[in-house]
Amino acid sequence: MIKYLPLFLVSAAAVGMETALTRYFAVASWSDYGYWVISIVMVGFAFSGVFLALAREFLVKRAAGLFAILPAVLVASGALGYFAAIINPFNPLQLQNPATYLPQLANIGLYYVALLPFFFGAGLFISLSFVTNAQSIGRVYAADLTGAGVGAVLVLGLMFLVPPFELVPVLLPALALAAWFVGKYRVRAGVAALVVLAGAELLLALGPQAAVSPYKPVYPPLHTPGAKVLAQVERPQGEYLLLDDFTERVNDDISNDAAMLGYADPPRSYGLYRDGIRIASLPRPGGVASGYAPGALDALPYALVARPDVLLVGASGGFRIAEVLALGAAHVTALEPEPVLYRALKHGLGGSPAYPADAQVSIEDMPPRAAVAGAAEAGARKFDVIDISADFMDAAPANVYAVSAEGFAADLGALRPGGVLSVPVSIEDFPAYALRMLASVKAALALRGVADPQAHVVVYRSAWNARILVSNTPFNAGEISALLKWCNDRSFDVSYYQGIDVTAARDNLYNDLPAVSFNDDTVTSFGADDSIADEAGDVLAGQPSVSARAFDLRPVTDDRPAFYAILRLGKLSLLLARVQILPQAEIGALVNLAVLAQAGVIALLVLLVPLAAPRQAGGARVALARSVIYFPALALGFLFLEIFGIERASAFLDDRAAGFSLVLSAMLIFSGLGSFISGRFSARPARAVLGTALVVLVWAGAAMMLSPGALAGSDLAFGLKAVLVVGAMAPVSLAMGLPFPLGLEQEEQKFYLAWAWGLNGAFSVVATPLANLMLRNIGLHAVLGGAIVMYGIAALSFPACERERKFGSV
Incomplete structure (x- = not known):
């Protein structure tokens, strides 16, 4: 197996570089633009397969020399590409301005020019390994996948030790190491790689350093x-x-x-x-002052419920705990699942003191769904107020599950009769976000068996934020009177309660909130206005509202958890014309669309390669026709299931980074093991591929049935949860390692080996943005269903030719 060690190292470094560059964009710019990295990686792999297919004879004759020189080339191209990315003057704000976006499109193109050579070279090394070891496809693919899986784990570990801007320099030595194992030229190749590595590290150490974009809040x-x-x-x-x-x-x-x-x-x-x-x-040294608490927007529930037992979702560094106690809470259970914030609360951070021990306060690091799990059982603890802090949802990606319809329903089940759930929502960008949150509240009440939600909800606001109060019993007249007085005393506005006279309320507004016309980019107001009050009643009643024509106001659910996803992508021309007013959180969808459009063009070009090279492709029309379907289906199916697994694992672990790394590593390593044993199925390859499709189907059914309970069990020890995630991904990943090498083994012309690698790369580019858009607009069930369909198509289109006839048909 030592002959496959260079492939293992190159694959590990390639995945490591992909992850490191994604982190670079997240810190230096915005995480949404990390999708470019995925696109660049897979485009590089696709182009490498096409290049090898068209120039196979020339490259195979020089394979030994190429294997020797490519590690040094990869070190150089990786360093130069990262250096070019650092000095790229990309301005994300100008990209969102129709008058200034053209130069920024050129800068995006420069990112591709800078980074594509590295991934093209890595793809060429990998695809050339396939072609020159056609008799051992399963072992080659196993080395590729397991290397990539180990690379993902390695980078996860490095992120605990190395700043994000230093990850790329740390990964380059793995490429230089690969040169020392490439055959008869290994000594010269190794020395050359070390020389290039020294120059690369000097360039990155002494040249311009990566820095946070001046357009970020920090x-x-x-x-x-x-x-x-x-x-x-x-x-x-x-x-x-x-x-x-x-x-x-x-x-x-x-x-x-x-x-x-x-x-x-x-x-x-x-x-x-x-x-x-x-x-x-x-907090600064000296304690947490809370004298401002009675004037805060989120203080109202404590005027409605005396001496409440409070479940505080998000401690805001300890300030919210002090606020709630100052407002009269009898006891506070504060949840802070974000690990660094929890550490700061318990132990302090950088001079900020830990929250002082207090018999009235319990601080837990569990997610809210785990905290309220089992609340409906007899004897379970109930709360008078469940208060979600305004900064909680954006403190960690997995926190969005706290504001899904199922999450709200679980909270309502954990309230004592007459208790209050307090839900924050920012209206600074679009008031429509408050309407979407109301739709989620309505869906939650329906899940709790409340047929008429309007009496269970009140909404009040400032100019920038709104609070939605929800009760498991109708708000009575005394509570509404107290609400109105409390808001009037503090110059906050009441936007909804059952029976509100919207016209009369408009005459006494403290904070004007006009409707934003998305159609003509204007703010229209005829005197004082409250655009939430205008539509809240319709949303709670299930009636069409004005904003629903421009925005997607469907409730957030565990299946479709993206909260910042109210733009209707079908109105693309309008979105592009109004891109300057779009919130940053919504830009990711447009980036996905751009990557998907580019990926579609590239995939089409790769599909047409045999037409451009009829001599190399030969006349195997059956093989060609089936390959056109089979390998793209595998790429789409694998990525669809991977993205589903990452989303579910992230919610279960309450940690996006860990969910991504564990699922990616488990799938790659166990798929590599599946590829390693694929030779055992060579006698009946089509049956093995059909078996894989059935395993995916069974696994998907189990995943859908178990998903609702996963969030409730997320208070388990992290190590145990990680083991469960890996254990869940292992069997299906092992099976998914079989179809690709078994399909390649049927391709008797080596042209198809390289072309199949190119197809896999091209359609992996398609799969990632497509799956993300499906998750955003349809739901996780659609992504998982897509994986089932793709593996079914692969089973039906298995490209068996001479090998199939040799061993007999199934």
């Missing part, structure tokens, strides 16, 4: 005079910076009349940023 406070970085934490979830400067204050929505009412201003704080985006305030 940039201004980081460059404020006197600003200090008090702590820096490296984790797979991101790079965390704790900042101290005079601009950092508690990020809470306070009444404009707070000073007049005698409430203190929010105190100075430290700011905790992850990948350049602020996720929480942390």
Whole structure:
């Protein structure tokens, strides 16, 4: 197996580089643009397969020399590509401006020019390994997949130790090491690779250094005079910076009349940023001041429920705990599943003190679904108030499951009769987000058997944020009266309660909230307006609303968990014309569309390669026709199931980075093992592929049945959850390692080996954005269903030719 070690190392480094570059874009720019990296990787692999198919004879004759020189070339192209990415003047804000986006499209093209050579070279090394070892396809594919899986695990470990901008230099030595195992030229190849590695490391160490984009929220406070970085934490979830400067204050929505009412201003704080985006305030030494609490938007539930037992979802660095206690809570159970925030609460961080021990306070790191699991059982603990902090949903990707319809339904089941669930939503970008949250609340009440949700919901707001209060019993007249007085005293506006007179309420607004016309990019207002009040009643009643024509207001669910997904992508021309007003959180969908369009063109070009090279392709029309279907179906099916697994594992682990790495590593390593044993099925390959399709079908059925309970069990020890994730992915991944090498073994012309590799790369580019868009707009069940269909198509189109006739048909 030593002959496959260079392939193993190149595959590990390629996946490591892909992950490292994705992290680079997440920190230096925005995580949405990490989709470019996936596109560049797979385009490079696709082009390498096409190049090898068209120039096979020339390249195979020189294979030994190419294997010797490619590691050094990869070191050089990896370093130069990363260097070029660092100095690229890409401006994401100008990309969202129709008047300035053209130069930024050119800069995106420069990213491709810079990074494509590395992945083309890596793909050429891998595909050439297939062609020159056609008699051992299963072993070659096993080395490729297991190398990639180990690379994914390696980078996950490095993220605990190495800043994101230093990952690429750390990975380059693996490529230089590969040169020492490439056959008769290994000594010269190894020395050349070491020389190139030394130059590459010097270039990256002494040249311009990667930095956070000046367009990210962390940039201004980081460059404020006197600003200090008090702590820096490296984790797979991101790079965390704790900042101290005079601009950092508690990020809470306070009444404009707070000073007049005698409430203190929010105190100075430290700011905790992850990948350049602020996720929480942390207290300065001296304790957590809470004199501003009675004037905060989120204080209303404590005026409606006396001495409540509170489940606080998100501690906001400890400030929300102090607020809730100051507002009269009898006991607070604070949930903080974000690991660095939890560490700060329990042990302090960078000079910010830990939250002091208090008999009235329990701090847990479990996710909210685990905290309320089993609340309907006899004797289970119930709460008077379940309060979701305003910064909780954006503090970690998996936190979005707290605001799904199923999540709200579980919360309502954990309330005592007359208890209150308090749900925040930002209306700074689009008031329509509040309407979508209302739709999720309505769906949750339906799950709890409430036929008429309107009496169970009230909505109030400031100019920038809204709060939705939900009760498992109807709000009574006394509670509505208390609500109106409390909001009036603090100059907040009430947008909905059952029986509200919207016209009369508009005459006494404190905070104007006009409707934004998405059709003509204008803000229209005829006097004071409250666009949430105009439509909240219709949403809760299940009636069509004005905003539903422009936005997708369907409820967020566990199956379709993307909250920031209200844009209707069918109106693409309108979206592009209004791109400058789109929230950053919505841009990912447009990036996916762009990558998908590009991927479709590339996939078509790769499909047409045999027409451009009829001599190399030969006349095996049956093989050609089946290959056109078989290998794309495998690429789509594998990626669809991978993305489904990542999404479900991320929710179960409550950790996006761990979910991604564990699922990716498990699938690659166990698929590699499946490829390694694929030779045992050579006598009946079509049966093995059919068996794989059946395994995928059975696994998918089990996954759909077990998914609803996964979030409730997410309070298990992390190590046990990780083992369960790997154990769940292992059997289906083992089976999915069989079809690709078995299909390649049927391709008797080596042209098809390289072309099949190109097809796999090209349709992997298609699969990733397509699956993400399906998840966003249809749901996870559609992504998993797509995997089932693709493997079924693969089984029906298995490209058996001479080998099939030799062993007999099935």
